[in-house]
Amino acid sequence: MEIILRKLADIDGCVTLQCKHCEDKFKVNVQEFEDFQGEFMFCASCGLSSNPQDLIFTEDFQKNAQIELENFALKELQKMFGEKNVKGKLKTPKDLYEVNDMNLILKNCCNRQVKINNSANFASTYCPYCGGI
Template sequence: MSDDFHMEISIPADNDGYILLQCPNCGTFFKATPSDIEDDGVLELFCPSCGLVGEDYITEDVLELAMAMAQNKAMDMIHEEFKKMERQFRKGPVTFKAGKRPKHEPENPIRSGIEALEIVSFPCCKRTAKVKPILSMTGCYCPFCGVKNYEVE
């Protein structure tokens, strides 16, 4: 088998260029731009709701997609091996049929939904994120430095 097992999952951004994240601690959805998330100055992401640093902010949608893609890829690789065996054994005393390509799990596109989020700007970091409207009223933690902003715009 080739060890070239590489997958890329692109998380679609919404119309404003924000991608959906979910806090692993409290389950709160929020959004940030990939350029902010991947910025070298941003080492950790803080949840705007609970203020904790999460291990990862991958939503269940992304996980499900990753699982489906991995499964499909694995089945394809096995199928390829069978195909090779089929060719190898074509003239021998044993014949081998690979059969049809395996059916794929549906790879559902990730919904970039959860639209009821408002863009707030964090003056501390000069960055923006999208959070639930209630958070922009009660004050929320800056996802990039963890400071609580009481008056965010």
Template sequence: MNFQIPIPTDSEGFYSLRCPHCKGRFKAQAGDIDAEETIDLFCPSCGLMAESSNFTPPEIIEHATIIVKNYAQEQMFKAFKQSSKKLKGSGIKIKVTKPKEELPKILTEDENLEEITLICCDKTIKLDLDQIASVVYCPYCGVN
């Protein structure tokens, strides 16, 4: 079984990211993050590096977890429902009720971020105005 959950982007195609070290938030274009050569990222705020998957914010992980949970419950419901039909007339009775689906939390966009273009890698990211006023590290090559 193959089950994919798309990671949500903002209206301009940017992923929300959070540094696993300093917890600083920023956004990067989905195409740049999904590129095969993007394995590790540098935090634009603290400059520390980690695997790109470690920059996934907790609210997106929670969102995906709810989607997976709902899918698993639906698959189990279908399997038990089929089993209960096969057992009809055998004297064994199974009552199956559809599980209540949990709604994933609505992911909101952070409107206080400004786009900047990084000259070193010719890529665009979004940062908080406070971050732009200080030293900014390139998430792709680490140059400041």
């Protein structure tokens, strides 16, 4: 079983990540994130490390994942028992688009872009890739 979930990047090619520790959100370039080979990534706000996969599940992404799983389960039940015996309505997941709502900064340590909230302090922003300030 493979279900692919996608979220379209913002105008700068960035997607939102959410820290499981402080729950703050920040954005990284989607291509850099997909190419990242490290074991840990760091929150741009609190600097704590997490497994990269733990950072991708923002609330809207989780809701779409739930819809996709429910649809998959319903289709499988209908295949096994027939559509007449299993009643249910497939839900339509929302198209997920990133809003361009954060400030783009360049972290010189890794020469990578990160987007942070407008209220965040630029000087104390951690690099999501190496954890440096």
